[in-house]
Amino acid sequence: xxxxxxxxxxxxxxxxxxxxxxxxxxxxxxxxxxxxxxxxxxxxxxxxxxxxxxxxxxxxxxxxxxxxxxxxxxxxxxxxxxxxxxxxxxxxxxxxxxxxxxxxxxxxxxxxxxxxxxxxxxxxxx
Amino acid sequence: xxxxxxxxxxxxxxxxxxxxxxxxxxxxxxxxxxxxxxxxxxxxxxxxxxxxxxxxxxxxxxxxxxxxxxxxxxxxxxxxxxxxxxxxxxxxxxxxxxxxxxxxxxxxxxxxxxxxxxxxxxxxxxxxxxxxxxxxxxxxxxxxxxxxxxxxxxxxxxxxxxxxxxxxxxxxxxxxxxxxxxxxxxxxxxxxxxxxxxxxxxxxxxxxxxxxxxxxxxxxxxxxxxxxxxxxxxxxxxxxxxxxxxxxxxxxxxxxxxxxxxxxxxxxxxxxxxxxxxxxxxxxxxxxxxxxxxxxxxxxxxxxxxxxxxxxxxxxxxxxxxxxxxxxxxxxxxxxxxxxxxxxxxxxxxxxxxxxxxxxxxxxxxxxxxxxxxxxxxxxxxxxxxxxxxxxxxxxxxxxxxxxxxxxxxxxxxxxxxxxxxxxxxxxxxxxxxxxxxxxxxxxxxx
Numbered sequence: 065x066x067x068x069x070x071x072x073x074x075x076x077x078x079x080x081x082x083x084x085x086x087x088x089x090x091x092x093x094x095x096x097x098x099x100x101x102x103x104x105x106x107x108x109x110x111x112x113x114x115x116x117x118x119x120x121x122x123x124x125x126x127x128x129x130x131x132x133x134x135x136x137x138x139x140x141x142x143x144x145x146x147x148x149x150x151x152x153x154x155x156x157x158x159x160x161x162x163x164x165x166x167x168x169x170x171x172x173x174x175x176x177x178x179x180x181x182x183x184x185x186x187x188x189x190x
Numbered sequence: 191x192x193x194x195x196x197x198x199x200x201x202x203x204x205x206x207x208x209x210x211x212x213x214x215x216x217x218x219x220x221x222x223x224x225x226x227x228x229x230x231x232x233x234x235x236x237x238x239x240x241x242x243x244x245x246x247x248x249x250x251x252x253x254x255x256x257x258x259x260x261x262x263x264x265x266x267x268x269x270x271x272x273x274x275x276x277x278x279x280x281x282x283x284x285x286x287x288x289x290x291x292x293x294x295x296x297x298x299x300x301x302x303x304x305x306x307x308x309x310x311x312x313x314x315x316x317x318x319x320x321x322x323x324x325x326x327x328x329x330x331x332x333x334x335x336x337x338x339x340x341x342x343x344x345x346x347x348x349x350x351x352x353x354x355x356x357x358x359x360x361x362x363x364x365x366x367x368x369x370x371x372x373x374x375x376x377x378x379x380x381x382x383x384x385x386x387x388x389x390x391x392x393x394x395x396x397x398x399x400x401x402x403x404x405x406x407x408x409x410x411x412x413x414x415x416x417x418x419x420x421x422x423x424x425x426x427x428x429x430x431x432x433x434x435x436x437x438x439x440x441x442x443x444x445x446x447x448x449x450x451x452x453x454x455x456x457x458x459x460x461x462x463x464x465x466x467x468x469x470x471x472x473x474x475x476x477x478x479x480x481x482x483x484x485x486x487x488x489x490x491x492x493x494x495x496x497x498x499x500x501x502x503x504x505x506x507x508x509x510x511x512x513x514x515x516x517x518x519x520x521x522x523x524x525x526x527x528x529x530x531x532x533x534x535x536x537x538x539x540x541x542x543x544x545x546x547x548x549x550x551x552x553x554x555x556x557x558x559x560x561x562x563x564x565x566x567x568x569x570x571x572x573x574x575x576x577x578x579x580x581x582x583x584x585x586x587x588x589x590x591x592x593x594x595x596x597x598x599x600x601x602x603x604x605x606x607x608x609x610x611x612x613x614x615x616x617x618x619x620x621x622x623x624x625x626x627x628x629x630x631x632x633x634x635x636x637x
Contacts (some may be wrong), residue, residue, distance in 0.1 A: 067487070
């Protein structure tokens with residue numbers, strides 16, 4: 065699972081966002097740079113969620129707020145590319161930050177398991 | 191007998207099989223990729239439309255060959271060495287067939303086959319065959335066979351015409367370099383008799399062109415995997431813009447994510463399925479087809495009735511939904527489709543589009559109707575998928591304005607009907623008055 069994907073995921077039970085990443089095994093997957101793609105993605109990104117993901121993975125160097133002219137800033141684009149597309153969480157967990165819910169979703173071989181159990185589905189329906 | 195289009199010294203006349211129902215979309219792709227080509231009409235004698243095939247003529251050069259390799263929507267490709275219209279070849283009724291008529295008709299076809307310029311056709315075929323199979327040269331002795339397909343009612347049977355064609359071609363071509371072989375052949379002479387028209391073709395590529403590019407192996411694909419040509423057409427219907435989030439529900443072996451990643455390099459592509467085994471296969475597929483270095487799709491294990499995405503976060507939802515009998519049943523679909531649609535309405539952005547391939551048209555209309563404040567069915571196209579009459583549905587999200595209109599709509603409709611009734615009552619009164627006046631006049635006149 066990439067950080068870009070994490071930026072859209074929310075808890076199935078309580079809709080809380082973002083989910084906390086507990087990474088047991090993560091990889092750096094080399095990719096060709098595509099600045100156009102990052103530029104397009106900037107309006108879609110939830111920057112707070114990105115910051116929390118970086119914190120969970122103990123990646124430092126992310127500014128508190130997104131710089132205004134980030135589209136022209138080559139260094140910023142490169143570091144965003146490294147964070148969004150190259151970091152792959154292979155094994156670990158996604159945890160709901162809502163203390164009342166606290167559901168965790170396991171990640172195995174890079175595939176997060178976002179399926180609720182039968183009993184949980186019924187609770188949601190009620 | 192009139193001759194139509196043929197391959198010449200400078201031009202290649204090609205026939206490609208495409209997905210039935212997507213002929214126009216394939217024509218557009220060919221036109222876009224090969225700007226110098228001229229597309230032929232699909233209408234022939236008796237106003238019959240050639241289905242599932244397109245014909246086009248392109249200049250014969252290296253560039254064309256490379257461009258042909260990049261086409262998505264074509265499956266098989268044939269070099270047309272001759273096409274002839276023979277009036278009266280097909281009949282409309284089941285007349286009594288005498289031996290004389292049969293022999294005469296067979297002769298008409300074999301004459302057409304004999305008038306092909308074989309040397310020219312073989313050289314054109316050799317070029318394409320070597321390109322598609324990635325070889326330098328064709329073997330010294332070429333093994334060949336003849337396949338005949340017919341559409342329409344004719345005076346002869348397919349077997350009879352096949353034997354006659356093999357015999358006449360055998361006399362035309364040099365015997366020392368060509369050898370008949372029904373199995374393990376390199377050259378397939380494909381004769382397609384479409385009502386009154388006879389196409390004599392040579393098969394340049396006998397499996398899907400894009401399957402070659404996607405490099406999926408048989409052990410990765412499964413029985414219900416989508417054909418890449420259909421995937422391409424679905425993706426082009428979605429009109430994906432750069433930067434949009436594309437979600438494939440029930441991605442299975444991941445054909446759609448692979449095709450979309452190759453087509454659009456600046457999009458997030460996500461796949462969702464409920465079967466972990468299929469997701470692992472799709473991961474293998476991504477590696478095999480080299481998309482992992484371009485724009486890697488991500489997959490999630492999730493139920494499409496409960497998607498783990500934020501509301502208003504996905505632009506394009508594209509899916510080969512469960513339908514038919516290999517996976518799932520109609521009664522099961524009736525349960526899962528409504529849950530799917532409520533999730534789709536939630537996660538889709540304001541400009542979102544949904545492309546669903548399924549045979550369950552009525553169920554889709556029903557589900558769209560149930561979510562009519564959010565979704566509307568913009569378009570649907572009939573497609574032939576593995577012999578099933580499936581439809582590709584294009585569903586759009588309604589704009590915020592129409593949503594508000596819908597909210598106040600109840601009140602507005604009430605007001606409009608009130609006004610209409612008032613008007614109708616007034617009209618009725620007027621008419622009554624006029625009638626009474628005229629009847630008064632009548633009485634006056636009679637008096």
